[in-house]
Amino acid sequence: MPDTREFADTVALKCLAWLIANDDLRPVFMGATGAGEDDLRRGASDPDFLAAVLDFLTMNDEWVIDFCRDAGLANDAPMRARADLPGGRVEHWT
Secondary structure, three states: OOOOOHHHHHHHHHHHHHHHHHHOOOOHHHHHHHOOHHHHHHHOHHHHHHHHHHHHOOOOOHHHHHHHHHHOOOOOOOHHHOOOOOOOOOOOOO
């Protein structure tokens, strides 16, 4: 069964909440993205921002493992979710 956009939004929102609650990683995310506190609130309803959240998370395997463990998700959930957000599907023309 393919993942859905609802699945992607749910995983990304859980990831955003996890990042916000992580005192060590939140400032790294904010520094890397240039996001401010207001952006974090507004971003929860922006598919492009949620895609950026998952892009950030998946830069580091340890972050992925920690997030997935804490969220009760399979370790491949962030990448599967990312595929269903804007810019996530890579078209193969061969």
